[in-house]
Amino acid sequence: MGLTSQTFLLVLVAIAVAVTALVLWLWPRAAKKGPWALASRLGLLVVAQAGILSVLLVAANNEFGFYSTWNELLGRASGKQALQPGTEGGKRPPALVVKGQESVGLGPKEKAGRVDRIEIRGPVSGLSMDGYAYLPPQYFQKGHEKDRFPVIVAITGQPGTSKNLITQIKVPQAASAAVTAKQIRPTIVLMVRPSVVADRDTNCTDVPGGPQALTFFNQDLPVAVNDQYRADNSRGAWGAVGNSTGGYCALKAAMTNPARYGAAAGLSADLFARQDHTTGDLYAGNKQIRNESDLIWRLEHMPPPPASLLLAASRKGEEKYYEPMLKFAGKAKAPTKVDKLVREEGGHNFRTWREEYPAVLRWLDKELIARS
Template sequence: MGLTSNATLWTTAAAALLLFAGTVWQWPRLAGRGWRAVTGRVGLLLATQVALFAAVGLAANQAFGFYASWADLFGKENDQGVVVDHAEDGRPTGPLRVVDTRRLAGGGQTSTSGQIQQVAVAGRTTGINSPAFVYLPPEYFDPQQRTRTFPAAVILTGYPGTAKALVDKLEYPRTARELAKAGRMEPTILVMLRPTVAPPRDTECVDIPGGPQTESFFAKDLPEAVAAHYRVNKKPGSRWGVIGNSTGGYCALKLAMHHPDVFAAGAGLSPYYTAPSDPTTGDLFHGDKTRRAEADLRWFIKHRPAPDTSLLVTSSKVGESDYKPTMKFIDMVKATKKTRISSIILESGGHNFNTWRREIPATLEWVSGRLSSP
């Protein structure tokens, strides 16, 4: 049974319930002071607690999409092989392979609801392989619009996160479709993946000396691969958007600030502003003080030329630990008088999917308004 399957969750929950009932039933028989009785009580309590915590952990993983499989959980995820497709004239169309396709949940045909494609992307310059989901709006399949190109945006999860959660839990494709139908955003291609491109390591979208070149993958390889495979807007001056939550939010802001020639807009939902250093990240900079400083977005906005891009940050007055740092970051960006800054500040809201779902519609509309129309 898979890590995220309902069968696994209900089996574990049933085991916890049965162990609890068994503990209550057997307790009088194990009331003695002998080693058998003590061992029995300890064993029943331990088994019940383990089953209970496992059930709660599985439920939390299903709700928030931390890990996609048992291999992902234990850090043994295997890299996917990638096939390079070729056009009829023999030129490579880019290192991207479509693995599976499905319609938008609750929708009709692709011509009315769009399509979600599961893809594998291979970085041409970085050698990084990463799975992703691509949402193609229904207009992409309209025969009368077969020459139309579309704006594109990268959507990033937090750490560890799963790309599937962006589709099923945070519902980016459904929200984008509803906004487009209502005329509140342009039909847009969404490329959804997690920033953890070298699992289980948290690379924080950094080009690690001697390690994964994560920032270059997102800023160069990913846009090139997608643009070679799909009808992405390529007119002069057209740039992408990038959105993320938590770790993905930090990455989104950094990518837009470091690469304004690629990203016209970056939105961080509940972001932080500097790369952490902990057991999940390892040594990200290997003593390179310049790289470390530039990974601090507040240092960057103060000591580097202000990037010609638009930024959006979100937080909550109650429930988010980043509220004060976010307000300080807003003031620092405003002082540049070149980089544009916007914000969504809720009265209350935690660091969770429910809060981000409240912010996503306005964020998508904001990003769309800053991308070049085809």
Template sequence: MGLTSGSFTTLMIVVAVASVLAVVWLWPRLARGRLLSVAGRLGLIAASQVLVIAAFLVVFNGYFGFFGTWAELLGRAGSSQVVPVVRAGSLSRSVIITATDPGPLPGGKSLPRSGPSAAAAGPSLTGPAGHGSDSSPAQAGRLLMVSIIGRRTGISVAGDYVYLPPQYFQPAYARARFPVVLVMTGYPGSALAIVTRLGVPSTAARLVAARLATPAIYVMMNVSPVMPRDTECTNVPAGPQVESFFARDVPLAIEQAFRAQSSPGGWAAMGYSTGGLCATKLAMLNPRQFPSAVALAGYYKALRDHTTGNLYGGSNAYRNENDPYWRLQHLPDPPVSVLVTSSKIGEKTYPGALKFLSLVRPPMRAYSLFLPQGGHNFGSWTRELPQSLEWLSQRLTPAVPAGGQPFVRS
């Protein structure tokens, strides 16, 4: 039973309600003043409170997507079975496919909320798998659960996702290379939330079907590859080189495993909350790799708190180098485009977004998408997502099918 599955959430709610009813029913039977009866009443109250709090946390986690699986919750998400990815007769051991599912149908039908089935019959980039759907890859694309091994940084992650659009499997695109969008979660977060809560694959499929966006590969990842630490996408001195992992290892692995474009113009970054900071940082520090980025309710200041620890080796200068505000005020602006989103009412990131926009100077270009009212939640981010993907699509180099006619947006 999955941690975020509807059946588990329902079970926890039922158990919590039953515990409250049990307190009401058993209370008169423990009304005597004996020590054993008092201990029994205290035990009932404690057990009921624990179960109610547990049910609340399950619902809360299901909505915000902090942890997508039991393995992530227990800190065991890093283990996986190594299976090579086959592409054009070569092997890439930097990407490991651990499960496959049909993607969302082009009309925008959502993926199963449980995500790719762990029981899928082995990795496959061509055949139907998971949930018994008979949709062919050329109709629905494929959603892959993957592990990625960083050859340069030594960082390895599991439980992330890659969405391949239907065009990837169509004969006309057999030799085409596709643009890639790296999508990152907030902290703490689960890559599964990008699939089920943010709905990136289903939204992308719907936009492509309406010819509002170009087909692209979406790489959906947890923003912190060394959980439970929040690294803010930083190359930590004498620690994990997270910025290099996302900027170097991930593109290299994806380009080796799939028909993905290389930069410039082939990659873009996107994220919500902490992922928005990371998308912005990756673009500003690596403008050739990520010439465009979207920050959904992101922030733009280098943080340090109990979740990050000492990210900057005690150096204020290095902290400044990782602070987008400081970089805009003291260094030449990079030639990148950034879309900043927030909500004018109800979103704590709005003042910071205005400050960021005010600091941007050419050749950097900044755009804004502000909701009149919203919050720091998936409800707001899903409203911002379609326009954000359309904006990114205008800046990506489209895949070119046989015959030389690229996908044309309406």
């Protein structure tokens, strides 16, 4: 039973209700004098509180995505990665492998699209990652067999798994609804996590002597998608969007590779690569790499990239993201375009991002068309 599954939460609710009823039934029997009666009452209180607290903690984890699996909760490696050896003098193995389909309740693929479970094997960085790909209904319809589709890379926060984009933020559901309503063009949506290394937050940074995380997003993902899907590879035809650390990754991809990512959106996004015990040393003492990982510094000191950027934050509840967003927008110079999605109130949580995604998908589609 998965840590974030609805079944697990319902089982805990049932246990909490049963325990509470049991405590109420036993309490009169423990309402006596003496040390044993006192110990019994304390025990009943502890059991009742444990049941209720378990429900609250699991519900909070489901809403905010602190841990996605039991392995993450217990501190064990929950992601997998492997170097994929190349072949000498022969054809390299595909960089993207479809492992099956994920049922997300969209309906027939010819009417609503399909979600594939995928594994990406980076031929440049040597890193790998599991994820998902939404394919629009036109991908399977007659008359569109030779069509190529724009791509949006959706990146979840850290810590987190790519499945959060399906179960919590409901990205493929939002994309399918927008395509069906003709609010956006038929688009492939790739859903991944920001970390390319198990149990390490790499902040989409090419670590000197370590994981080449930015290379994975800027070079390996396009290679992988084109190995399997009919993607549009015209200049700036791809978009990126992410929440929290994923938002930083999306903005960074467009700022460092605008020829690929013509537009990007950061929802409650960090604007620099944080270093802490989860990241380790990202820069190896290199001040230039540290500076270039600060997106505001890039706007101040480097040529402005020809990309459209969108930052989203709330005035109340997200001050730590709202104020840097205003500073970032104030530093932008043409040909960089910066738009803002401002909420009066909101939080750093799945609910806020889930509500923002439909508008962000429409914005990405409009900007990608404008830059095509």
